[in-house]
Amino acid sequence: MRIPDHMAHRRAALHKEAQRWLLRLTSGTATPHDARAFEHWCGQSPAHVEAFAETRRMWESLGPAAQAFMAGERTRAAAQSNRDTTMRMSRRAFLGAAVTAAVAVAVVHPPLQLWPSLSDMAADYRTATGEQREVDLGQGVMVQMNTQTTINLRKAQGRVTGIELLSGEIQVKSTAAADGPVSVFAGGGRVDVGVMGKCNVRCEDAGVQVTGLDGATTLRYQGQTAVLKTAQRADYGNGRVGEVTLADIEVTMAWRRRVLIFDGQPLADVVREINRYRPGKIILANDGLAERKVQARFSLNQLADVAALIQDAYGAKVTSLPGGIVILS
Structure with a gap:
């Protein structure tokens, strides 16, 4: 059955709007x-919601083909550079370049983190949303990887000489069988875990957090050095190393027990942390709600119901959308 022209045009228009929304919400940086x-756009009709869901599925399908696509684009770009640069770009070529740019952005910075980025896909080890895993690197070194974590290994002559933490959170344990300190490279710095030592390293956009869990841990960053003992923590980034402070080991180790503990953090920070563990995205659309302090302990098995828990505790309005996207207002 043929779809009437006016309906087909309306459907196409909705998908264009949905694409613009998907790009605007890229990487969870959307403002309230x-x-x-x-939320208002999605509430206009079921067709709006379905258009967004279909657009999200389309972008997801681009992820696995990203590397091949970009390799082809690089080849074509090199060929194009040898042609007459004064040639006027046709409208079709302009649109093609715009599509290429949009796909490249979506591959490097996936909208709402709905699929792994290009660097994630090429990494030696990575964990998906909600996944945790243990990696035995041999040489007396064990690595526990938290959710959304990506690492590469530095090797020389077949032996691991260091761990590059690109993003996420790991716990590194060095046993008596280790040849020497284990080096973790993250955020432009280096963390050395001594033999029989153990530490937690978390790498985010804002910087790197290092917590000593056992033995001695030394961090080096831009000519600055800090030595951490058990239950001590220091952060580094933006050109400086923070003060060494006492750390709450129970909170630091909680993710290993598949638990999240919050002790007076703003709800905005709580939601940001929860989003690392659950598919989709929770978006806070209420500034007052975002500032509310939270005292809570969540099992990772509860996170599917966390929006309802926030609704009950703070009276938030919950709007659920396809793809695990939830708006709290």
Whole structure:
């Protein structure tokens, strides 16, 4: 059955709007204003919601083909550079370049983190959302990887000489069989875990957090050095190393027990942390709600119901959308 022209045009228009929304919400940096506007857009009709869901599925399908696509684009770009640069770009070529740019952005910075980025896909080890795993590197070194974590290994003559933490969180344990300190490279610095030592390293956009769990841990960053003993923590980034402070080992180790513990953090920080563990995205669209302090302990098995728990505790309005996207307002 043929779809009437006016319906086909309307469907196409909705998908274009959905694509713009998906790009605007890239990587979870949407503002509360964006979230409220997005909620309003989705609330106009079921067709709007379905258009967004279909668009999200389309972008997801681009992820596995990303490397082949970009390799082809690099080849074509090199060929194009040898042609007459004064040739006027046709409208079709312009649109093609725009599509290429949009795909490249979506591959490097996946909208709402709905699929692994290009660097994640090429890494030696990575964990998906909600996944945790243990990696035995041999040489007396064990690595526990938390959710959304990506690492590469530095090797020389077939032996591991260091761990590059690109993003996420790991716990590194060095046993008596280790040849010497284990080096973790993260955020432009280096963390050395001594023999029979253990530490937790978390790498985020804002910087790197290092917590000593056992033995001695030394961090080096831009000519600055800090030595951590058991239950001590220091952060580094933006050109400086923070003060060494006492650490709450129970909170630091909680993810190993598949538990999240919050002790007076703003709800915005709580939601940001929860989003690392659950599919989709929770978006806070209420500034007052975002500032509320939270005292809570969540099992990772509870996270599917966390929006309902926040609704009960703070009276938030919950709007659920396809793909695990939830707006709290």
